[in-house]
Amino acid sequence: MKQKKKRAMEKNLEKQYFVMVLPGMVIFTIGLIVPMFMAFRYSFTSWDGMTAEKPFVGLQNYIDLLHDADFRAAWWFTLKFTVCNTIIQNVLALVFAVALDSGIKAQKLYRTAFFIPCLISSLIVGFVWLKMFSNVLPALNDLLGTNFNFLLLGDGKTVLSGLLIANNWQWIGYWMLIYLAGLQSIPAELHEAAKVDGANALTRFIHVTIPMLAPAITICVVGITTGSLKVYDLLVSSTKGGPGRASTSIIYQTYATAINGRQYGYGSAMSVTLVFVLLLVALIQVKGLKSREVQQ
Numbered sequence: 001m002k003q004k005k006k007r008a009m010e011k012n013l014e015k016q017y018f019v020m021v022l023p024g025m026v027i028f029t030i031g032l033i034v035p036m037f038m039a040f041r042y043s044f045t046s047w048d049g050m051t052a053e054k055p056f057v058g059l060q061n062y063i064d065l066l067h068d069a070d071f072r073a074a075w076w077f078t079l080k081f082t083v084c085n086t087i088i089q090n091v092l093a094l095v096f097a098v099a100l101d102s103g104i105k106a107q108k109l110y111r112t113a114f115f116i117p118c119l120i121s122s123l124i125v126g127f128v129w130l131k132m133f134s135n136v137l138p139a140l141n142d143l144l145g146t147n148f149n150f151l152l153l154g155d156g157k158t159v160l161s162g163l164l165i166a167n168n169w170q171w172i173g174y175w176m177l178i179y180l181a182g183l184q185s186i187p188a189e190l191h192e193a194a195k196v197d198g199a200n201a202l203t204r205f206i207h208v209t210i211p212m213l214a215p216a217i218t219i220c221v222v223g224i225t226t227g228s229l230k231v232y233d234l235l236v237s238s239t240k241g242g243p244g245r246a247s248t249s250i251i252y253q254t255y256a257t258a259i260n261g262r263q264y265g266y267g268s269a270m271s272v273t274l275v276f277v278l279l280l281v282a283l284i285q286v287k288g289l290k291s292r293e294v295q296q
């Protein structure tokens with residue numbers, strides 16, 4: 001009787017859990033899964049997004065992508081932004097986390113100051129840094145009598161640097177907190193044992209701290225990489241893909257093609273390539289970094 005009651009209670013709890021999860025599952029399915037399958041279907045058509053007719057063209061859209069210079073340029077910028085952003089953001093987030101974990105005064109104040117920017121919309125961040133680079137910082141040249149070039153977003157050679165500054169300013173605090181949580185979860189006994197063995201601070205950081213941070217590193221690397229591949233809203237309010245096409249990301253190119261250019265089928269093919277790359281990169285990173293966690 002007790003086992004039957006226990007099983008009945010477990011089934012009842014499972015039903016309650018399912019009911020609680022169901023609204024989120026429905027929203028996720030309608031908002032993400034269904035549009036993904038629709039985009040995959042439209043990628044085999046030449047639909048303009050307006051008419052009822054959706055002429056089937058097979059793989060022609062994907063063949064055309066191979067010869068599309070704008071598509072290749074958009075992917076090149078996206079990859080450069082992703083690689084630079086992933087390296088810089090991870091390194092600086094870890095450095096700041098280590099600094100805050102060292103026991104400095106006003107730690108809570110610094111954590112709050114670093115975290116606040118990530119609460120701001122990327123659209124607003126792009127607009128703020130556009131004004132910073134075009135108005136506020138150049139005014140310092142007049143004030144200080146210097147001649148630094150702060151117009152980073154107006155030059156194709158420096159626009160990537162300007163966008164990296166804006167994006168890192170916004171998100172470093174978020175990933176810093178993840179690293180900080182990882183650092184604070186490392187048992188103090190491990191560091192004490194390493195000290196007894198004669199290990200200096202650098203040796204302890206490399207052989208104790210970094211291995212124990214492996215789960216946090218996995219989360220941060222994958223999160224920053226996939227987020228960088230999807231950069232869009234920052235560009236909308238700051239560069240609009242310019243100057244020229246110097247800062248056109250793959251999502252910005254997809255939007256311009258599908259919505260502005262009324263080539264919905266062709267734009268859908270672009271979005272399918274992005275989803276494929278996102279899944280592939282995330283799978284490779286998670287598999288590689290998780291295997292390192294197991295080895296540790």
